[in-house]
Amino acid sequence: MSHDLPANALGIDFGTSNSTVGWWRPGVEPLLELEDGKITLPSVVFFNTEERRPVYGRQALAEYLDGYEGRLMRSLKSLLGSKLLKSETTVLGSALPFRDLLGFFIGDLKRRAEAHAGRSFDQVVLGRPVFFVDDDPVADQEAANTLVAVANKLGFKDVSFQFEPIAAAFDYERTITHEERVLIVDIGGGTSDFSLIRLSPERRNLVDRQSDILATGGVHIGGTDFDKQLSLEGVMPLFGYGSRMKSDAFMPTSYHLNLATWHTINAVYAQKSQLALQNMRYDIVDPTGIDRLFKLIEERAGHWLAMQVEDSKIALTEHDNHRIDLKRIEAGLDVQLSRALFDQSIDALLQRVRDSIGELLKQAGVQATEIDTLFFTGGSSGIPALRQSVAALLPNARASEGNTFGSIGSGLAIEAKKRYG
Known part of the structure; x- marks a missing residue:
């Protein structure tokens, strides 16, 4: 591997919440600036009706929040592996296959990276979750296969994959001085991925690292699921979630589940949904919540509310309490969210994360006490309850963290250099 020339290929970390692109060059941090001097591009597309064009990233969120008419699409990566991928949605009055939506966003990542690098690329290593x-x-x-087809259509002739947590491991490996047994815990927007891997300075430049990967695993839980639980427990009760009907049954939950999911x-x-809600209103004992729900629908404030919840989740990693001002829906309305409520709302999800890690250790035939380092990466890896519950499983491991949003993209750039020169 010639170390003095820039790499021929890009590494792309297409994430559920944020995306990065890495290009390996000698002596330079690999991540390329994608928007406003930042290395991340939020994985968001906004189809602006007035100007009939798609915009991406922070600009997409800003135009949406500024009140432009249009359609905001987020968590695009969650489409992969879902039934929606074979269907289409209506955008700017015409049918758009969901698969083309992925192409729009990944194509924009490619354009931005090439503009920054000052050259074009036709080879790429894409990050992928373990599952x-x-x-x-x-x-x-x-x-x-869908991702490969999308990348080919965008002009990438050679497309290969690396597991995201393994890419993060290669980024971490640049910093160590002796061999370590490391558990990589990558908690992204849509998935939690784990890799148990042997890292060492001596093995850094080997192309084939298969024997160093002791086990990989993952579970379909990520930041958007934590948002959803916080929304259901802390915010949706104000909008009728859990309301009693006159029959003593609870109000159907599907509306609130939809609102809590990007x-x-x-x-x-x-x-159809609005008509069903209107018919239901007369059967609800206390209509305060459902009336607020009508106001939210009238304001089309669902994405706005989801952003408030996401901001609250982030705030609760640092603080014990966080208040959301809901005056947009009703004068004087607000809700106080606490870290204790958040922890309790995600407890069942954290149990699944712990079980998955336990399964991984068993699969590798490694005792919990034999792990040297616990390496956290991914946008949701900062949640205190998550860190504590994982650390408690591994009594001897030293906790370390990467660039929360950048480790995977950097690791993919390193991998792209090894594979394609």
Whole structure:
């Protein structure tokens, strides 16, 4: 591997919440600036109706929040492996296949990276979660094939994959001085991925590292799931979640579940959904919550509310309490969220994360006490309850953290250099 020339290929970390692109060059940090001097591009597309054009990243969020008419699409990566991938959605009055939506966004990543690098690329290493889809190898393979087809259509002739947590491991390996047994815990927007890997300065430049990967695993839980639980526990009760009907049954939960999930928010605005809610209103004992829900729908404030919840989750990693001002929906309305409520709301998800790590250790035939380092990466890896619950499993491991959003993209750039020169 010639170390004095820039790499021929890019590494692309297409993430659920944020994306990065790495290009290996000697003596330079590999991540390319994608928007406003920042290395991340939020994985968001906004189709601006007034100007009939798609915009991406922070600009997309800003135009949406500024009140432009249009359609906001987020968590695009969650489409991979979902039934939606074979269907289409309506954008600017015409049908757009969801697969083309992925092409729009990844194409924009490619354009920005090439503009920054001052050259074009036709080879790429794409990051991928250990499982796009849990317990369904056929759907998992389909998700990978879709990404390859999208990348080929965008002009990438050679497309290969590396597991995201393994890419993060290669980024961490640049910093160590002796061999370590490392558990990489990558908690992204859509998936939690784990790799148990042997790292050392001596093995850094080997192309084939298969024997160093002791086990990989993952579970389909990420930041968007934590947002959803916080929303359901802390915010949706104000909008009728858990309301009693006159029959003593609870109000159906599907509307609130859709509102608490990024890529299903628009379903609540559908006429059919609104009619069903209007018919239900007369059967609800206390209509305060459902009336607020009508106001939210009228304001089309679902994505705005989801952003408030996401901001609260981030704030609760540093603080014990966080207040959301809901005056946009009703004068004087607000909600106080606490870290204790958040921890409790995600407890069942954290148990699944712990079980998955336990399974991984068993698969590798390694005792929990034999792990030297616990390396956290990914946008949701900072959640205190998550860190504590994982650290408690590994009594001797030293906790370390990478560039929360950048480790994977950097590692993919290193891998792209090894594979394609």
